[in-house]
Amino acid sequence: MSIPAPLHWQLKEGKFVRLFRFESYAKTIEFVNIVAAIAEEMDHHPDMLVGYDKVECTIWSHSAGGVTTQCAEFCELVNAIS
Numbered sequence: 001m002s003i004p005a006p007l008h009w010q011l012k013e014g015k016f017v018r019l020f021r022f023e024s025y026a027k028t029i030e031f032v033n034i035v036a037a038i039a040e041e042m043d044h045h046p047d048m049l050v051g052y053d054k055v056e057c058t059i060w061s062h063s064a065g066g067v068t069t070q071c072a073e074f075c076e077l078v079n080a081i082s
Contacts, residue, residue: 003067006075008082015060016067016075020082022053031055031082038077044070 005011009018022028032050035057039045046059057078061068 003069003072006072006079008079009075011067014066015058016071017056017058018075018078020055020057022055025052028053028055034081035078038074038081042070042074042077044074046074 005016009016011017020031022031028050032048032055035046035048035055044059044061046057048058049056059071059074060066061071
């Protein structure tokens with residue numbers, strides 16, 4: 001079963017990916033910390049590439065070898081804070 005990419009996310013090489021942009025470094029780090037809390041609560045952790053005013057967030061399941069419904073749920077929770 002194929003899982004469609006959530007709103008604002010792209011499916012790239014079997015992973016959901018989204019680039020987030022911010023107005024300052026402080027806002028960028030605030031976002032990273034909130035995403036980290038979501039990841040800890042879900043026990044489902046993304047890769048995050050952090051720049052001054054941007055974060056590229058990538059999520060997939062290592063054990064499943066691709067995206068899962070839990071990945072899509074993670075994306076929706078992150079969408080709600082962005």
